[in-house]
Amino acid sequence: MLNHSLEQRLRAAVAAILPQADLSTVQVRPAADTKFGDYQSNALMALAKQQRLNPRQLATQVVEKLDVSDLCEPVEIAGPGFLNFRVRPAALAARLAEAARGEHLFFRPAERPRTLVIDFSSPNVAKPMHVGHIRSTGIGDCLQRVLQLLGHRVISDNHLGDWGTQFGKLLVGWKGQLDRTALASDPIGEMERLYRVVNAACEADPAVLEQARQELVRLQAGDAENLAIWKEMLRLSQDQFDTLYRRLGVSFDHTLGESFYNPQLGAVVADLLARGIARESEGAVGVFSERTLPPKEDPFLVNRDGEWIDDPALVRKSDGGFNYMTTDLATIEHRIRTWSPDEILYVVDDRQAPHFRKLFLTFARWQPEAAGRVGLRHIGFGKIMGDDGRPFRTRSGDTIRLAALLDEAEERALAVVREKRPELPESEQAAIARVVGLGAVKYQDLLPNRQSDYVFSWDKMLALTGNTAPYLQYQFTRAHKVARDGGAYDITALDRVVPEDPAELALTRHLLNFGLTLEAVGEECRPNYLCNYLYELAVLYSRFYENCPVLKSEGDRRVLRLALCDLAARVLRQGLNALGIETTEVM
């Protein structure tokens, strides 16, 4: 958008002065302080330093070659060589007119679309999805939506935990103590119970543990009965996951669980051994530190009592079973072979950071060429805390099921809607409560910097004022209603009128930054940028609405203001949608 046009022209001017300069560092960003302009660039200072030039002199020369007079007031050089751009109201109006004509909504598809695999949600089979799963699911879904909107090719893959030692215990439980009635009414609850009972029995009695081990071996060897039970557990879990994903509006292109990679694991380990990347140790097979990194930065070492000792990436256990790591190695290989991605993003809890560091380094050692072509990124996140400062749980200390949490969100939202809008029919109240309740939970989770822990608070997330989903959804309804009440407008008037009132100008300038916000979210994988952008948009819209009469104004001014309402509503809706949050027309 505008910053891109300015950037292109600035690059051309720099190239005219310094033909050999690396232009990729020449960027135009929104101004940190709008007192000095709308956009700024500090690129010339770094360039001058590199080339041993006087920065102000370089800036003066570049500005002489820089032709942006159709877009900006004369470019100002500030301090040691900052460039400040102040966009002319006419150029702002031109962008508004383009958007009103439907040419864009203040963002454009990426010039160089990338292919990205996003690994997110990835819950474990036979266990309920709990409140913590909202994080990976919500952040991953937002990234999927934003990157898609920007025209990238996105492949979402739900890496279900559908294989592993837990199935030995589950099989013992299923065969010995399955309660069919309970299974019919709450399959996940029943599987969870079976696991708990057998797990406790294993701790008390080694014979049960041995039984579980044998069931697992039989499953892994392809025993028909065990496979059939495992498949049933998978199906029941998948039903539960699907219900939740439907409710959350989340979808995946692929669901290739860990079990999908079973056939490859033996070959992965054999190859790692053959290439000397892994070695045997105490019957197991692992990848060890190469001792090339400082110990503090080496994920294959841990400090025990002041001494650095090996903490290998295990790829085969002493009993012959394979590890989480082995599956993840096979998974990278499969993804590269199948989709040739530029990047693979893993949206997973920060507690798994050591796992991913080991994984990425091991893969780079194993397949250096392939690793050179793909960016592997762990998109980590922190915990959800209760107001007692401990991880968020029920009063009795159990994990909170996601389904129950979403029910409660809708119920609490319904109470508010009933109070504020008693005149609405019940079905409409419920429809609003669904959108508001789910939106509130999702937004609360996307708003903080993802790596911070945050405190779960019903009161805060459901508040109608402040930086919350209900506030944004409410401002959307207002803007949308004004635009609708205003009816059709003559778009050609936008060629004759420019924003003048400070509130009109501020709102217009902010609308223009939608695209660069989406780009920043996509690049840094930070949904909070979009949350804060939308909140500011809502605040600026409401300030505009208080200061500038819309329906009562006349002529071209009325068209401009109606267009602002309409476009603010559209950006709010599109932005919320990119966060995975719905809007409603009445609230």
Ligand code: ARG
């Ligand atoms: N199932 C895992 C868990 O619940 C998360 C998997 C993340 N993805 C991956 N490729 N390791 O902890």
